[in-house]
Amino acid sequence: MKKRILVAPLNWGIGHATRCIPIINALIEQNFEPIIATDGAALALLKKEFKQLIFIELPAYNITYSKSKSSFKWRLFRQLPKIKKAILKEHLAIKKIVHEYAIEGIISDNRMGVYCSKIPSVFITHQLNVLSGMTTKLSTSLHDYYLKKFDECWVPDFENSPNLSGKLGHDFNTKLLPIKYIGALSRLKKEVVKSEFDIMVLLSGPEPQRGLLEKKLFVELNDFKGNILFVKGKIEGEQRIEKKQQFTIYNFMTSADLQQALNSSDFVISRSGYTTVMDLAKLGKKAFFIPTPGQFEQEYLAENLQTQGIIPSCNQKEFSLKKLEKLDNFTGFDALDCNTDFESLFKLFQA
Structure with a gap:
């Protein structure tokens, strides 16, 4: 047995x-x-x-x-x-x-x-x-x-x-x-694949903050000239995929889909949750973090990585498309073993 x-x-x-x-x-x-x-x-x-x-x-x-x-x-x-x-x-x-x-x-x-x-x-x-x-x-x-x-x-x-x-x-x-x-700990593996998306938005976390950030990002990224993969992080019975202008929208992704999507995206916008930090570090990605308001752990992780010059961040209220210009001044993660x-x-x- x-x-x-x-x-x-x-x-x-x-x-x-x-x-x-x-x-x-x-x-x-x-x-x-x-x-x-x-x-x-x-x-x-x-x-x-x-x-x-x-x-x-x-x-x-x-x-x-x-x-x-x-x-x-x-x-x-x-x-x-x-x-x-x-x-x-x-x-x-x-x-x-x-x-x-x-x-x-x-x-x-x-x-x-x-x-x-x-x-x-x-x-x-x-x-x-x-x-x-x-x-x-x-x-x-x-x-x-x-x-x-x-x-x-x-x-x-x-x-x-x-x-x-x-x-x-x-x-x-x-x-x-x-x-x-x-x-x-990460379920993902780094792969060398063709770039398909300029931005990947990866949402997660408890409501109502997950939903509030979703609404804000759709508004702020509406004028972005490029392809955006938007994963809402809503675990539902069936996977749904929707196309709207420059957005390709998923309600959720399984591990295999997520691995492919992250490897084929130029950079990621997400919360600074620790599991997300580990995933992006393993894949060696560039990212922009928006910590959950009031969640001290995420605010600390975002501040710590920004101070080291690895990942830029800002609070949820202040985020705008212009904030992404900060990415040029940050190294992103080196792929971790x-x-x-x-x-x-x-x-x-x-x-």
Whole structure:
């Protein structure tokens, strides 16, 4: 019998789900049987990628998000009691799942309640320090409370400089639990192909901010003279493709489509979510970042890469077509070697 490993990404946009794809593939290659547990768009996306696997729907956190940057953090903090209840509900569900499905290991990508003291449990995060402005110490300590319930923490980044996460994923109290830097995770591969699009817009993240940026970009890019591939990042039952003037519009893309599209686009406009950063770094792309308003992690990543002269960025309200002129003054990413030693990592589950 193959050992069954539960893989459970957080449903916050689709970044946590997509960066679990190489982990799921590696588990299959090394003769484990991955079982996927998540909810919402993350569940829908992984079902499209892995039709042969077992899927379990976990309780949703049902977090609501603000339209304004100023109230984003405080709206999240007001929902902490609800989030705590959801984590407890999630943990109770995991106890039952471990028993019913004979699970022998857990890999949780930012789902705090997905652990079990009876089997090896791994937590994946690039945020050892959870930035939230004046309340960073509080948000990090809340994160640590749950983190120490796991056996190991895998950080999808490089331990030393240069790295992608900066202070988010470094300078951490390693007494809490063992930390392993596993390199950048990406489901994509760099290919040398013919250029088809001048710009690729790649949207993701929670509503209402995803939709607000979609509307703004259609307006601001309307006068662009060139081909634009626009991926809305809306995971729906069927893939839809639409042509409007210079725009080729997809509601979503699977991994194979996305790999082809990114490799054949001159540069990318996107959020500065960490999974997107890893994907673009692996492919060696030029990009322009528009961080989600009020999301300190994305704002920090965008600022950090801009300061290094790699990727330009601006806030959502300020974006205009003219801002893209900044691209000439930035290097873009150098293509990264993202080979993770999964065989060594999975030894935790062989005991």
